[in-house]
Amino acid sequence: MAFSMTSQTTADNKLLAVLYACGAVGIASSGDTVVKWLSGSYPVHQVLVIRCLIGIPILAFIVHKNASFASLIGPGAGLSVTRGLIMSSAYLAFILSIAAMPMADSVAIYFAMPLFVAVLAGPMLGERVRLHRWIAIIGGFIGVIIMINPGSGVLEPAALLALYSALGYAFSQTLARRVVRNVPPAAMAFHTNATYLLVASLLAVIFTMFDVGAVQHRSLAFLTRPWHWPSAIDLAAMLLLGSTVAIAMVLFGMAYKSAESSFVAPFEYSAMFWAVVLGLLVFGDVPGLTTLWGGTIVLAAGLFMLWADRRVDRLKRDAMKIESLNA
Numbered sequence: 001m002a003f004s005m006t007s008q009t010t011a012d013n014k015l016l017a018v019l020y021a022c023g024a025v026g027i028a029s030s031g032d033t034v035v036k037w038l039s040g041s042y043p044v045h046q047v048l049v050i051r052c053l054i055g056i057p058i059l060a061f062i063v064h065k066n067a068s069f070a071s072l073i074g075p076g077a078g079l080s081v082t083r084g085l086i087m088s089s090a091y092l093a094f095i096l097s098i099a100a101m102p103m104a105d106s107v108a109i110y111f112a113m114p115l116f117v118a119v120l121a122g123p124m125l126g127e128r129v130r131l132h133r134w135i136a137i138i139g140g141f142i143g144v145i146i147m148i149n150p151g152s153g154v155l156e157p158a159a160l161l162a163l164y165s166a167l168g169y170a171f172s173q174t175l176a177r178r179v180v181r182n183v184p185p186a187a188m189a190f191h192t193n194a195t196y197l198l199v200a201s202l203l204a205v206i207f208t209m210f211d212v213g214a215v216q217h218r219s220l221a222f223l224t225r226p227w228h229w230p231s232a233i234d235l236a237a238m239l240l241l242g243s244t245v246a247i248a249m250v251l252f253g254m255a256y257k258s259a260e261s262s263f264v265a266p267f268e269y270s271a272m273f274w275a276v277v278l279g280l281l282v283f284g285d286v287p288g289l290t291t292l293w294g295g296t297i298v299l300a301a302g303l304f305m306l307w308a309d310r311r312v313d314r315l316k317r318d319a320m321k322i323e324s325l326n327a
Helices: 006-011 014-038 044-066 077-100 103-110 113-125 131-148 159-179 185-209 218-224 232-258 261-283 289-326
Strands: none
Touching (some): 044 077, 077 103, 077 218, 113 159
16 A cells, blocks of 8 residues: 655654754743843833734744745634744743753753643543653653752742743643644644734733732842833843744754654753853853753763664664564
8 A cells, every 4th residue: 555654743743843842942041041141120011012013023034935825814813823922921930040040050940841841732632642752751751850059949839830830831831732733833833923912911900900018028129110211222032032032942943853752851951052152251150060961861861762763764764664574
């Protein structure tokens, strides 16, 4: 019987998925660094509105070039917007947490996300999470904990925001695997950015109408602080943030379209590499021994999963060849 492998090859191009995911994480990590830098002076809704106003035209151009504007309202658009709302709440929770906590602590809690993805991939997508993937995910998580070495900040109330961001982001990324069956990655990224703008605009209206005054907690201050005109440097940072995040959204969508979500998720641990590089360049943070050891474990976990997946695929192909010869 003749059959085509084209769709399967496209859906499970794991090497491309790795490249897309690592690139997206690097760009997103740069954006998180900028957000934390701005969080002491500006409200979160101002940062997000300016970011989205830059990102949406870029994404609209990408949609026009790679898909069509019809894809924004086509089949699956409603589910894509729902995913965007979930992702918006998760991202908002994360950046509010990094305003009050050391970035390392927030990221350490957030990296429970791949474990949530692995758990959700079964009931939501019917994907089988093989044993070697569980080993890689758990091993990578252990490496993250070693590398981050979180301190007493994990007991900060904002830690609950980071934990919610992990769960919400895992849900949205697992849902992305269903969305991309009908919605192009660029259109999905546009929906997400549009929901970010909607949420940020609503927050801006609320805290403009109801001035809560000065608050002590840094997360609440970042949320409720009134708008004010940014300096030239800060405005440039907000504008740059919009373009980088737009690109990261597209790359994330392409990564989760190219392979199973439980395969892609562990490669988001590459954020640790970017955290080390950006921390050194921007804040002068020199990585310690725990960072080097943890980074080695994370890298080994990702490479192990890639090797094990290829071995399983090769064994399947060999079994199919033997079966066809015996038929």
